[in-house]
Amino acid sequence: MKTSNPPLKALVFDLKRFAVHDGKGLRTTVFFKGCPLRCKWCQNPEGLEVKRRPIFLKKQCIGCQSCLHLADQGQVIWNDDHPVINTQSTGGFEAIVDACPARAIRYDSTAYTIEELLERILRDQVFFREEGGVTFSGGEPFLQGEYLIDLLKACKKAGINTAIESSFYADSNLVHQAVPLLDHIFCDLKIFDLQKHEQATGVKNTQILENIAWMLSDPAIAKRVIVRTPLIPGLSAQKENIAAIADWLASINPNVHWEMLNYNPLAPAKYEMAGRTWTLDKVKPLTKIELEELYQTARDHGITNLVIE
Ligand code: SF4
Numbered sequence: 001m002k003t004s005n006p007p008l009k010a011l012v013f014d015l016k017r018f019a020v021h022d023g024k025g026l027r028t029t030v031f032f033k034g035c036p037l038r039c040k041w042c043q044n045p046e047g048l049e050v051k052r053r054p055i056f057l058k059k060q061c062i063g064c065q066s067c068l069h070l071a072d073q074g075q076v077i078w079n080d081d082h083p084v085i086n087t088q089s090t091g092g093f094e095a096i097v098d099a100c101p102a103r104a105i106r107y108d109s110t111a112y113t114i115e116e117l118l119e120r121i122l123r124d125q126v127f128f129r130e131e132g133g134v135t136f137s138g139g140e141p142f143l144q145g146e147y148l149i150d151l152l153k154a155c156k157k158a159g160i161n162t163a164i165e166s167s168f169y170a171d172s173n174l175v176h177q178a179v180p181l182l183d184h185i186f187c188d189l190k191i192f193d194l195q196k197h198e199q200a201t202g203v204k205n206t207q208i209l210e211n212i213a214w215m216l217s218d219p220a221i222a223k224r225v226i227v228r229t230p231l232i233p234g235l236s237a238q239k240e241n242i243a244a245i246a247d248w249l250a251s252i253n254p255n256v257h258w259e260m261l262n263y264n265p266l267a268p269a270k271y272e273m274a275g276r277t278w279t280l281d282k283v284k285p286l287t288k289i290e291l292e293e294l295y296q297t298a299r300d301h302g303i304t305n306l307v308i309e
Pocket of ligand 1: 063064067082099100103
């Protein structure tokens, strides 16, 4: 008897409709779950783990104890007036999530087949008009690379404008397959020094630099690329780092579009919900003067196309 493989599924932790900061026009942004990097300033800590996990939202809990009654393997422990998810338990959460009347216990992500996700994207097609479309973000979209390529092909077939936000810490084979299917490419280049990059993000930047260099070396691809550097005081927002990135970018393609993004401390509350510790308490966004100094450093090192909002 012939057996067929089950359809590919990907975990999505958020689907943002009518997004205006993730590329041109009105866009639907798909946040894929799972990231190989561990940047200290990550704005989406709920998207780091590859696995689907149950989460508890205390504000929504009505204390009905339905979850406790279904916790036959200790999945939930009662503490005072609310449940606590027992991360040591190996029991399943399906029944508990289904039974919670307030959606206070729920999964942090949803698994979609390509057809299901395409159908969700197509619902918004009427709003995309000329410039809008779908943006794949994360997490790291390339972590579910085979799925991403098939989804991009399906989007192109449906006439949807496509964009990606990625670290490009990805297999170059996958990148070479994805790039022809992308209208806009936002790639992060955070820190140029290999060791400092590894200290701040948990991975070396060799693969990232190789992928970015490949894209910027081809003028037909380069015009669709915006390189982005998040400016984190004490980490990436240092003159030596900006000068090193600028020298490297200008040596490949001085017309590169390069955007520096000021630090945005929105994440601490998300860290608490994701059970992680926020370590950048004292870090503040750069002032206008500090920003202008870094822009000038980039210009002094040969960059002519800074993207400044
Ligand atoms: S089932 Fe939901 S609402 Fe009821 S106690 Fe558990 S988490 Fe709270």
